[in-house]
Each structure stands twice: as structure tokens, then as C-alpha cells.
Amino acid sequence: MLRNRKFYFFVLPAVLVIAVLIGFPVVKLFWLSGMRYDLMKGVIEPIGWANFQRILGDTEFLHAILRTLLYVVVVVTANFVLGLTMAVVADRPFKGNRLFQLILMFPMLLIPTAAGVLWRFMYNPTIGPLNSLLKALSLPQVAWLSSSSLAVWSIMLVDIWAWTPYMFLVLYAGLKALPQEPLEAARIDGAGSFKVLRYVTLPMLRPVVFVAVSLKFIDTFRVFAYPWVLTEGGPGGSSHVMSTYIYLNAFRNLKYGLSSAMAVVAMLISLTFSSIFLYFAFTRGRGETA
């Protein structure tokens, strides 16, 4: 195939598009990360590694990185567990199943910014419905977004609510595509529902699970809309993730060089964790189907 020159001819347009749309911005990002770029004064000057050295001493950025990793693990895990549960339930025939599936889709239909605005109102401690419900149940009021220890968890809840339907869709499609004979054989052999799920269904579903979880894992690293709309990284910087902290430095402090360096670091962290995850996902997945 490699000796066929037509191969290169056909892949060349795609390679050029990728080079322009992805390669050029990445190269520019690395270039900016070594510059002091003051847009206000029109000053661009090389400063070597100074931006990276500054990042190493920036505890807020380091906290944002750790918070992002926590965010990814918690959200993706919750998405998977809840999505799988819903898919297993929806896979059984019952009255109202289709309506159930339709209702499950609603959160995914909202654009993230709109969902963020909606939940900002929901979380309002004084007039929002959540605290009103807690009050009606004689439960203590919760400072959803105004507590520095709770804010990031409240944001994670929104992300889980919004994207569990996606996980449900993928896993449900996977369940529907599974061959029924192994499942029937297991039931005939006397296996209960849980054992069928644990020892037959899930192993067969593994390739689909790895694809769904991998995509969500990589996508969640880039989260921005929910934390920004809900808290703008506050209160007191306690809910900053990598993307919001970089945005703050780029577009509020107008430090393009420094924020480019942060973006390089964020990109390398995302790439590292995603690569590790994908390596285990696909070697494991290949092993199961071999």
C-alpha cells in the first residue's frame, strides 16, 4: 500500500487540513508560551522559560490541575455507573420504557451555557428551588456555590446530570447489539440477573465501555462552561479548573504569554493521562476480543 503513490495523493488534503487547523495553532501556542505578550502596550518579547518558572510557583494553578484531575475521575465514574444503571433498566421491557428514555435525554439537549444558567438559579440559596425543597423537608440549607469546599462538587453534579444521558445512549446501544445466546444460556444454567450482568453482559460490553469512557475522559479534561457560568472559578478561586484559570489569565489579566504557557502544561497533562488511559483501554479491549 505504501508503494502506491495514489495513497499519498488521497491522504494529502486531510494531512494539510490537520496541519493548518491543528498544527499551526499548537506551534503558535508553544511560541507564545516563551514570550511576554502585552496586548495593551503592543509589546511582544522573548523571555525563554520565565513563564514556566512562574507557573511552577503558582499554587493556584497547581491546585487547578489537581482539581481538574479530581473532577475528571469523579464525573466520569459517576457518568459510567449511572449511565450503565439506566441502560440496564431501559434494556428491560416495561410500560413507559420509551417515555423513560425520552426524559433521560433532556439534560443532554441543553447547551452547556444554558444548563449552567439554569443550575445557577437552581442553586440560589435564597430563591432557588433546591433550598426551598430542603426547607420544605425541614433539612438544613446548603451553600451550593458559596462554600469554597462545596462549590466544585456542585459543579460536578451539573456535569454528571448533563452527560450521563450520553453514557446511557452509548451503553444502551451496546447492550442492544449484544448476542442474546450467551445471556439465554446463562439464564438456563440458573444464573440470576446480577450474575448474568456481572459475568456475561459486562465482559461482552467491555469494548463499548472503554470507547465511551475514553471519549468522556478526554472530553471532561476540557470542561469550561459549567465552572465558568456557575462560579467563574470562585468563590475565592476554590472551583478553578485548568481551563477557567487559563481563561482568567488570558482574557481578564490579558497575560497571553503566561496563559499560553499554562495551556501548554494543561495540554501535556491531558495528553499524558489520556494516553495512559487509552493504552490500557485498547490493549485490554483487544485482549478480550482476541
Add this chain to the structure above:
Amino acid sequence: MRRGMLIALVLAGCIFLVGSAADETIDVVNNQGWTVSDTGWAMLGDPNELPGIEVRLNEFPFADMLGAETRELQLGSGAFDVLMGTEAWMPVLAPFMTPITDFVEADPTVDLQEFKDSFFPLVLEQHSTDGIMTSTPIMGGVQIGYYLKDLFEDPAEQAAFKAEYGYDLPTPNENGVLHFSNEGQFLEVAQFFTRDTDGDGAIDLWGYVCPGQWGQGGCMFEDRLFRAGFYPWALLNEEYKCPWGSEYPENWGVVESIARFAQDLIWKYKVTPPEIVQYAYTDAILVYLSGKAAMSASWYHDFWGQVNSDEVIADIGETGTFSLDFHNRAPRAGTFAGFWGWGIASDTDSPQAAYEFVKWWSSEDTQRRMIEKAFLEGGGIYVPPNINAAAWAAGMGYIPPASYESTLDDLYTLPMIPELPELRNAHRGLHEQLLLNEITPIEFRQRSGETIEQIMTDAGYYD
């Protein structure tokens, strides 16, 4: 053949006519979602308002506007004909603008001195660089308070207040503006109105609610700095040094006192809910409009049309306004004023059309009609920078009495230097931590002062 030629001639004629009648299009920057400019855009829907000129909006969220404008100007792209900005941005944008006075001088229908004299003096100064008027102010205001007028004027409430505190509940002056004599009186009124109305142990009516989140929370702090006499620029003195930096220990107590007041409202006096740290001014006004705050303050001229609408009055009653001058603690106390303006980009391809647009928007006639329409339709309100228009609007009740009265006081603004965004961010995050009770007023003073000093040192203002 002949038919074909005839059709071609008719088509060519049509194209010529359409081309001749085509409006000149100008690209104008606008603050996305900003209700105060919506009325103007609605008026421009009538082609008779600005004949021959089509205005194309280029909208950006507030936080992104300056960056977007500066990028295009630095690149020389010519993307915008008319630039928009607060007064604090004008020194950054001014080098890229053709001074408005150049256009006015060339306009035989406008007298330059009359044009300049039509604006409030400080507002004119805010939009001038080295004495030359570069941009045109179009709308602005100061931070004011709203209070539930029916509650304050209830005879039973007044009697109960007098019985508890020994003096009368404050009432508005002849301009319809409520003034508290000092912070102590304000606190007593806030405490009086903070109450659990349904007996479930939770506060249902807060004495005072204001924004605490980042930007608008920071504005409340900056206003108090001006009222404490930190002249001329609150965050910097005339030597471009932080007034509460390491060289000025005599000012430390004042800043700590300002910080302590904000913190104590929540944690000591409990007249303000802790969740204000997540409130922008749109959240704070929602709490007020739901009747759960006896008093609230921020850049509230925006909502004057809304609070005077029949629906809101039916819900929470009439709204009165109060001045924040109870925070004044120095002879040189002033009010933090923000007046937005437009400037004509020097790389515009349509300078005359851009000028006609700015001239139309800033004229007294347009300002009057715009304010009236906004008030009657519940739109966004502002204080017109035109003195006559502002006085007329105040007399008609179209702008909050406290906004107009405050505009006649000493108005101040922040330092108009490129480092301003970073200077403001230096205290905003710390202010949130202060409201969360995570840092003390002393730590707030210390860390904000150090950060501001470091920013100015890094920027090369001094060693």
C-alpha cells in the same frame, strides 16, 4: 436577442439602483446582553433615525470586549468602525481613535465648545486624553441602593423602629433620596429589617443584599475606597503607588476597617446572607425583586425601569433609592462613577458614517427619547452624560433619584493605565475570601497591597 438585451438592461438598471440606495454599513462594538443599549438598537430599527447608515453589531461579553478590541486594533484589521468601552479603557483605546473633536470641528452644525459643555465635567475628563476629547460618553452611572419603600413607610414599622432605637427611621430628602447619617445607622436599619417572617428559624427577609462575586463585588470595595478619600484613583495614588502599600502604614487601618465592615455584615451582624459571594448584581437584584431584601445596592440604575413596572410594584411595592454616602469618611470622599463611551477607530473606512452614528446617539434629543422609551418599556436605564438630558430624566422620574443626585457630587474613576485589569483582579479574589471569612481584614489589606505593589513594580513604574 432583443428580448435578451432588454432583460439584461433592466437587470443592470436594478442593480445600479439597489447599489445606489445601499446603506453605508458600520461595525459597532457592543456589550453582549447589556440591556441599557437595547433601547438604542431598537430605535435604530426605524430607518428614519439614521438614514443611509446601517449599523452592524459586534457583540462581546464584557470580560472579553477590551481584549477583542485591542487585538483587532493592534493587528490593524479595521474590523470595527466604532469602539465601545468604559472610561477606564479609554487611555488604552485612545491611541487607536481619531478624537471626536476633529469631527465636531469639521461639522458646521455643531459648536465644539457647546458640545463639550453639554457633558458633566468629570465625564468629559474621563473621555479626554491630554486635554483632548477622544471619545464620546453615552451612558453611565454610580452605585446606588434600592429599598422597599412601602416597608420603610409603614407606620407600624416606623413606630417599632423608633421604640427600639430611639430615633425615627430615615426618610428621603427633597430629591427623593434616602441618606443614612453613618454606617452605624445603616447597620441598625439593616438589623431591624433582618427577620424570620414565618417562624421557621431561617431568615426570610435580609436587611441588605449586594453582589459579592468577583467584578461587581470588587466594585463595592472600590467605591468605599473612593469614599475613604483614597485620591485620585482608589487603587493608586498620584505616585502610582498603592495607598495602603508598605510605605503608607497610616492608611492600613482605613482599609482594614472597610474590609471588616464588608465581612461583619455577613458574619457579625448577620444582615447579609453568606451566599452573596456567588452573587453578581443580576443575582442580588433577583433577591431584592423577590422581596427577600429590604435594601440592596449595586449599579442599579440598570433596573430602574424594571422596578417601576406594574408587575414588580404589584409584587414588592414601590422602590426608593438611597445613596452610599454613609461610607464617606474623608473630606475628599467621592463616588466611583463609570461612564461608557464610543470612539471612532482611526482605521475605519467610514469615518463620516461612524461620526454620524455617535453624534445621533449622544445628542440630547436622542438621549431623552431613549431614556423615556427604556423607562416606559421596562428596559435598561442609565444616567445620560448630557447634563440637560439627565436633569430632565431625573425630573420625569426616568432615572433613579440617587443616581442623578450622586452624579452631581465629586465623581472619581480608577487609574486609566494598561495595568488596570490586573490591579482590579488583585483584590477581587481576596475580597471573595474575605466574604467567605477565610481571611482576616488584616490579611486582606496585606496581600492586596503587596500584590498591587508587585504589579506596578513589574510594570516598571518604579523599582
